[in-house]
Amino acid sequence: MHRLRTDDLDYPLDPACVATVPAEPRDSARMMIVHRVGGQVVHARVRDLPGWLRAGDLMVANHTKVAPVRFEGVRVADGRPFEGLFVAPVGERSWTALIKGAKRLRSGDRIELHGATGERALVVARERQDESWVIDFPGAPTPILEGVGRAPLPPYILGARRERQESVDEARDRERYQTVYAQALSRPSVAAPTAGLHVTGELLQTLRRQDVGWTSVELQVGLGTFKPVETQWLDEHPMHSEWCRIEQSALDAVLSTRSTGGRVIAVGTTSVRVLESLPVPPTSGEFDTRLMIAPGHGFRLVDGLLTNFHLPRSTLLALVGAMVGLERLKSLYAEAQREGYRFYSYGDCMLILP
DSSP states (O other): OOOOBGGGGOOOOOGGGBOOSOOSSGGGSEEEEEESSSOOEEEEEGGGGGGGOOTTOEEEEEOOOBOOOEEEEEETTTOOEEEEEEEEEETTTEEEEEEETGGGOOTTOEEEEEOTTSOEEEEEEEEEETTEEEEEOSSOHHHHHHHHOBOOOOHHHHHHHHHHTOOOOHHHHHHHTSOTTOOOOSSOBSSOOGGGGGOOHHHHHHHHHTTOEEEEEEEOOOGGGGOOOOSSBGGGSOOOOEEEEEOHHHHHHHHHHHHTTOOEEEESHHHHHHHHTSOSSOOOEEEEEOOOOOTTOOOSSOOEEEEEOOOTTOHHHHHHHHHHOHHHHHHHHHHHHHTTOOBSTTSOEEEEEO
């Protein structure tokens, strides 16, 4: 990886291009098709994906499940409102949380969490740790969060809703900010692997009928994924750690596909990070990764990528730039804006092929 200035990850973005609502249906989202070699660009829809893949290809997705970790509530002592985001579990009955207005909290404060449809739960602020608080639950956190938690939609989406004075439909938020293939496992994510939001059950069936393989890995998505790069040089950025897992069956599928001339197409940057973080020779299991993928990276197991349009000055943008070239990527992003593509979590996507 050659040294890269963070300024090189910047690009102009028209705020009107930022998506605040999802495409309906999921696979109606637009899809820019780009080849890693060659200049041709084709504009299509996600439902056209099978026409761009061939028998023997393999798609690899991140099957992590997003937990309803956003919360709203009040301090029991005085009714002061608080809102925030549970970030990670601590032990069996606690989570760390980022809380708006946390300076007004004190150790031992009881907070009554308010669910979107009237549910209530009482938690206790135990202690502050750097920028977050450790919050104790009265029992197992998962079922409590299922009752009172809310889908962790990005702040810019929530802000746009408030401006439009939209009513909350929590059930719909949980359904749309979750992939159709998500699995409820022991390490939930606090943000969605958004490229997978475009995939439908019908699309998966079509891919199987044309002998396109599908397998999945797991990466626990944390807030660090979206942390902007603030250092002058990209390699000075403190890359976040993420927990990953790949089963032997998924690894076998990847290796078999490559050995028989098929193409491995990752669904989302998180799937890329899992595969490219594997040792040489690759082995199955669980591990933590701090791998930063940027221009100059030599891809070992990934041939192509389905991905959304990412934030300026982000490690996600650097990853996609490693696959198509950073200057070319910024040119493609400019074309996407001219063509009316929608950006970020609920936005449209790009299919990068070998």
